[in-house]
Amino acid sequence: MNLTxxxxxxxxxxxxxxxxxxxxxTDKKPDFQHKCGLIKLDAEFEKEIExxxxxYETVLKTKTDTVGHVIMYSILALxxxxxxxxxxxxxxxxxxISTVPIVIMTVGLAxxxxxxxxxxxxxxxxxxxxxxxxxxxSVSKMYGYNYDIxxxxxxxxxxxxFYETDLKIRKTNNxxx
Numbered sequence: 001m002n003l004t005x006x007x008x009x010x011x012x013x014x015x016x017x018x019x020x021x022x023x024x025x026t027d028k029k030p031d032f033q034h035k036c037g038l039i040k041l042d043a044e045f046e047k048e049i050e051x052x053x054x055x056y057e058t059v060l061k062t063k064t065d066t067v068g069h070v071i072m073y074s075i076l077a078l079x080x081x082x083x084x085x086x087x088x089x090x091x092x093x094x095x096x097i098s099t100v101p102i103v104i105m106t107v108g109l110a111x112x113x114x115x116x117x118x119x120x121x122x123x124x125x126x127x128x129x130x131x132x133x134x135x136x137x138s139v140s141k142m143y144g145y146n147y148d149i150x151x152x153x154x155x156x157x158x159x160x161x162f163y164e165t166d167l168k169i170r171k172t173n174n175x176x177x
Contacts, residue, residue, distance in 0.1 A: 003030040005139050009048045011040040035142060045145075050165050052136045053149050056129040059122070061153065066122040073115030080108025146170045 004021045007013045012024040022029060025038050081104075088101030140147065150166040 003032065005135050006030065006032075006036050006039060009039075009041060009045040009136070009139060010036070011042045011044050012038065013044065039143065041143060041145065045140075046167060046169070048136060049140075049147055049149060049167060049169070050163075052129075052132050054151055054163050054165070056133045057151050057153075059125045059129045062122060062125075066118050069118050070115050073111055077108045077110075077112035077115055080111060081105045082108075084108060144172050146172055 007021045007023070007030050010023075014022045014024045014027075016022055020029065023036075023038065030036065084101040084104030084107075087104065088098070091098050091101065147167060147169045149168075152164040152166075154162050154164060156162065
């Protein structure tokens with residue numbers, strides 16, 4: 001595990017843009033083996049828990065919209081491809097050769113690509129958010145902390161999103177050495 005994962009949640013951290021993350025107590029880069037004996041988990045820890053969990057839940061809330069988008073544009077794409085094919089067959093039966101059906105089917109195939117782009121974005125964002133959440137949970141358990149968080153997604157009158165959180169952090173006796 002990256003040592004800066006520990007520093008990211010510690011209140012002693014100092015971020016120096018030239019040298020990176022430093023310990024505020026030693027003014028050095030982190031150099032512990034498995035766990036930091038000087039770590040202070042307080043305000044930064046709470047902020048990181050809230051940030052990571054809000055990001056994770058926000059991605060999860062887009063799943064329904066993403067699936068709906070895939071279904072809607074897939075149906076449109078298949079209708080265009082089928083319509084182009086049937087139009088081409090009809091025109092060919094009349095003895096005329098035209099490129100219009102090929103253009104319609106090409107637009108249908110492009111719409112199919114447009115259908116799956118948001119699904120790819122959703123999967124990428126979900127993997128990133130899940131990885132961040134798993135890393136935070138792993139470090140939390142390493143230091144013997146568990147948490148419960150309830151996130152309320154809100155919007156103001158202008159449509160701006162904001163969140164209210166109810167976070168409960170518990171110190172457990174189970175630490176991973």
